[in-house]
Amino acid sequence: MIVVIDYKMGNIGSIINMIKKAGGEAKFSPEQDQIEDAEKLILPGVGSFDAGMQNLTKLGLIDVLRKKVLKDKIPILGVCLGMQLFMERSEEGVLPGLGFISGSVVRFKFDKKNAHLRIPHMGWDSVEVKKESPLFSSMYEDPVFYFVHSYHVVCNNVGDVLSTTIYGYDFVSSLQRENIFGTQFHPEKSHKYGLKLLQNFIKLAY
Amino acid sequence: MLMTRVIPVLLLKNGGLVKTVKFKDPTYVGDPINAVKIFNDKEVDELLIIDVEATKEKREPNFELVSRISREAFMPFGYGGGIKSLEEITQMFRLGVEKVSINSIAIKDPDFVKKAAEICGSQSVVVSIDVKMDEFGNHWVFDYVNNTTTKLDPVKFAVSIEKNGAGEIILNSVDRDGTFSGYDTDIIKMVSESVRIPVIAMGGASKIEDFVKAVEAGASAVAAGSFFVFHGKHRAVLITYPNKDELKKALSRLSIQNSENAF
Numbered sequence: 001m002i003v004v005i006d007y008k009m010g011n012i013g014s015i016i017n018m019i020k021k022a023g024g025e026a027k028f029s030p031e032q033d034q035i036e037d038a039e040k041l042i043l044p045g046v047g048s049f050d051a052g053m054q055n056l057t058k059l060g061l062i063d064v065l066r067k068k069v070l071k072d073k074i075p076i077l078g079v080c081l082g083m084q085l086f087m088e089r090s091e092e093g094v095l096p097g098l099g100f101i102s103g104s105v106v107r108f109k110f111d112k113k114n115a116h117l118r119i120p121h122m123g124w125d126s127v128e129v130k131k132e133s134p135l136f137s138s139m140y141e142d143p144v145f146y147f148v149h150s151y152h153v154v155c156n157n158v159g160d161v162l163s164t165t166i167y168g169y170d171f172v173s174s175l176q177r178e179n180i181f182g183t184q185f186h187p188e189k190s191h192k193y194g195l196k197l198l199q200n201f202i203k204l205a206y
Numbered sequence: 207m208l209m210t211r212v213i214p215v216l217l218l219k220n221g222g223l224v225k226t227v228k229f230k231d232p233t234y235v236g237d238p239i240n241a242v243k244i245f246n247d248k249e250v251d252e253l254l255i256i257d258v259e260a261t262k263e264k265r266e267p268n269f270e271l272v273s274r275i276s277r278e279a280f281m282p283f284g285y286g287g288g289i290k291s292l293e294e295i296t297q298m299f300r301l302g303v304e305k306v307s308i309n310s311i312a313i314k315d316p317d318f319v320k321k322a323a324e325i326c327g328s329q330s331v332v333v334s335i336d337v338k339m340d341e342f343g344n345h346w347v348f349d350y351v352n353n354t355t356t357k358l359d360p361v362k363f364a365v366s367i368e369k370n371g372a373g374e375i376i377l378n379s380v381d382r383d384g385t386f387s388g389y390d391t392d393i394i395k396m397v398s399e400s401v402r403i404p405v406i407a408m409g410g411a412s413k414i415e416d417f418v419k420a421v422e423a424g425a426s427a428v429a430a431g432s433f434f435v436f437h438g439k440h441r442a443v444l445i446t447y448p449n450k451d452e453l454k455k456a457l458s459r460l461s462i463q464n465s466e467n468a469f
Binding site (some may be wrong): 194 | 251283300
């Protein structure tokens, strides 16, 4: 069973809906023991970095997440803020992140040439896949995904970058390190492209 | 490259979908669940559903219906109508709604926008501004609940709600609503030049060329109602969405032009 972590940050309903459509089984839960029993985890999230970390802390989920992800190595997918929380820190807040991935979260900063670009980066955009990954296995040609964000992650290890997208400059639109997957875009809101990606996540062997 | 979003906006009344002309004379155009399924198949960029009766009838949003709609919406899905509390917004997100559109409460209580943005992030808070022109050609914010023109200047109002944390503005022209006469590009230009957040043009679209004109005027996205539900000169009800390649061709050329102009 996939457990979608319910830490009061955003639209968990749509993730459950899309997983069902993708043929998977998921439930949302804020409980430590449910997360302990999960085969796979999804950390969704819309909202601010510190609020996200505070809620995870308040629910007592930090240790169980560390154990499941770093020790048991079960697949986890972070979406949007969920992925950003995998990093060590963020310009958006002062609290440390989960630190699963080496790197940080920064706000879009544009030079003069791109000063006209609006923030948030909102809408459908393409991705350039940078390495082999089960997440993009037999993906449609020229996939597009729905984005809405003002901050993006910066990976210290280039090898962790799964895809990049151009908005003023190349930024990391998805990442993978072993069992840890993250997308800045919202697969649950990206039609057949997101459906395919979530099907791939569901199919991951553990 | 980021593509210009083309957004169908559907109006809810008594559990069915309707379309108005200049905010009046609602015509029944179909069942919401069925319409969302069709828009799924057509892979629309985004969808917005507005309950036009909830605030007028002083009732809360129809959560049960929103839940049924969102279970079928595999694209970004926004909801508006009858929202007056932060709890209702949180509830919407639990049901799978991405964005809430607020209108009358933003006029009455500017602090509400701020509070909403604080708890759910600016990107999820869309403020819908209805605009009506007077006989002198001046634009004013229109209060659809009381069916009156306010003394609010839409540009100043837009700037103030941006400051309060709104993530997007839907700029809806009452005069153009349902008329197929093209967008009011003057007001689109004035508002989008004054704010940094995305402005979604709405009201009057009849063809792809209208989308192009709205984007040229500064809109980040385009929305329409009648355009997607009526077909042909007899206004037969038929849910349609333009061919994706056709849209891409018309609108991506323009995005490139816009970036070049900005240098």
